[in-house]
Amino acid sequence: xxxxxxxxxxxxxxxxxxxxxxxxxxxxxxxxxxxxxxxxxxxxxxxxxxxxxxxxxxxxxxxxxxxxxxxxxxxxxxxxxxxxxxxxxxxxxxxxxxxxxxxxxxxxxxxxxxxxxxxxxxxxxxxxxxxxxxxxxxxxxxxxxxxxxxxxxxxxxxxxxxxxxxxxxxxxxxxxxxxxxxxxxxxxxxxxxxxxxxxxxxxxxxxxxxxxxxxxxxxxxxxxxxxxxxxxxxxxxxxxxxxxxxxxxxxxxxxxxxxxxxxxxxxxxxxxxxxxxxxxxxxxxxxxxxxxxxxxxxx
Numbered sequence: 483x484x485x486x487x488x489x490x491x492x493x494x495x496x497x498x499x500x501x502x503x504x505x506x507x508x509x510x511x512x513x514x515x516x517x518x519x520x521x522x523x524x525x526x527x528x529x530x531x532x533x534x535x536x537x538x539x540x541x542x543x544x545x546x547x548x549x550x551x552x553x554x555x556x557x558x559x560x561x562x563x564x565x566x567x568x569x570x571x572x573x574x575x576x577x578x579x580x581x582x583x584x585x586x587x588x589x590x591x592x593x594x595x596x597x598x599x600x601x602x603x604x605x606x607x608x609x610x611x612x613x614x615x616x617x618x619x620x621x622x623x624x625x626x627x628x629x630x631x632x633x634x635x636x637x638x639x640x641x642x643x644x645x646x647x648x649x650x651x652x653x654x655x656x657x658x659x660x661x662x663x664x665x666x667x668x669x670x671x672x673x674x675x676x677x678x679x680x681x682x683x684x685x686x687x688x689x690x691x692x693x694x695x696x697x698x699x700x701x702x703x704x705x706x707x708x709x710x711x712x713x714x715x716x717x718x719x720x721x722x723x724x725x726x727x728x729x730x731x732x733x734x735x736x737x738x739x740x741x742x743x744x745x746x747x748x749x750x751x752x753x754x755x756x757x758x759x760x761x762x763x764x765x766x767x768x769x770x771x772x773x774x775x776x777x778x779x780x781x
Contacts, residue, residue: 484752484777485590485719486770487544487760488537493768495536499529501553507560515560520567522553527576530626534583542770544590544758547628555618556611574625581627590758591628592721593619593663601652602636602645609648613655620659630721631663632690635673635681642673646681653685665690665721670698670737675708677701682715689715692723693749694762698737706751713755720755724748725762741765743773745780753780 491499500522507515530547537545554560564570584591599612619631638645653661666682667690668675675689675696682689691712693705713720726744727736741764752759763769 483756485543485758486541486774487546487590487592487721487758488533488542488767488770489546489594489760489762490548491766492533492536493764493766495767497529497532497536499526499548499551501550504554504557504560507554507557516562516567519553519560519562520569520573523551523564523567524569524573524576526551526553527573527580530577530580531583534580534587534589536767538587538589540767540771541774542767543588544592544760546592546594546760547622547626549593549595549615549619551622552618556614577622577625581625584627590719591623591626592630592632592758592760593623593628594632594667594760595619597634599633600636601633602639602649604639604648609652609655613652613660616660616664617657620657620663623663624659629663629718630665630688630690631660632665632667632721634667634669635678638672642677646677650681650685653687664688667692667723668695668699670695672699674699674701674703675712676703679703679708679711679715683711687715688717688720690721690723692725692762694723694725694727694739694747697731697747705749709749709751709755713757720757722752722757722759723762724759728764739764742769743776745773745776748773748777753777 533545595615599615600608601612603609665688666678668678679689689712691708726740726747728738728740739762743763761770
């Protein structure tokens, strides 16, 4: 059975995940800043609970949690430990309740950290900050029961082989909480499936197949071949990504995502698989509803 996944936020449903900026937060006095951050974290736990309830009620089987669910958590000046904020232990319990709710609703939760996560970086300081960010997201993943933290290969720095070797070495810096959830995804500019699949197979990492990225950055592999190999990298339900180009495939830049999914972009070889497909469409839950209707028609 295909499980459709919503990514981070809603288009029409009034469920919001509040954030703040470091510029604003650092203008506050320390006590005010801690209170402000605690309030945002508490609000995000409540929003996550509402998101799970909405998804379960509307046939959405997976939800990608925003990387800023704990705003500024790893910022060098404004960062914090949630347990040390006002009411922090209670907020952690709120997130753990979300995890219990997700399990009860059989809802899958995932993370997809921002592009600045670079395990392939040449500078050790960038690798160090990337590891710190991954550890934070793994901590929250533990509270809520998320089973995937999906990242890209990062930069090539003129030498993909060396960059991936650095990424492989950086894996040793990760805690079991990160390592057990970490997955790699092909992107639309640097790392095609042919680049990352061997890396994932070597390091026993799940491969998140983004077919839109593959079409933007093709290699010698067909979607059918990538799908077969990607499935074998998973020891749990595989996670794939789907989107359509905003301005069509004839446009000079097909990378930007459309509001909805064109069924012509849905790989036929995915039909009937037991996988999660995160729908990367700007219309969010509205796009999923339309896609579900279209899939029902082709059964």
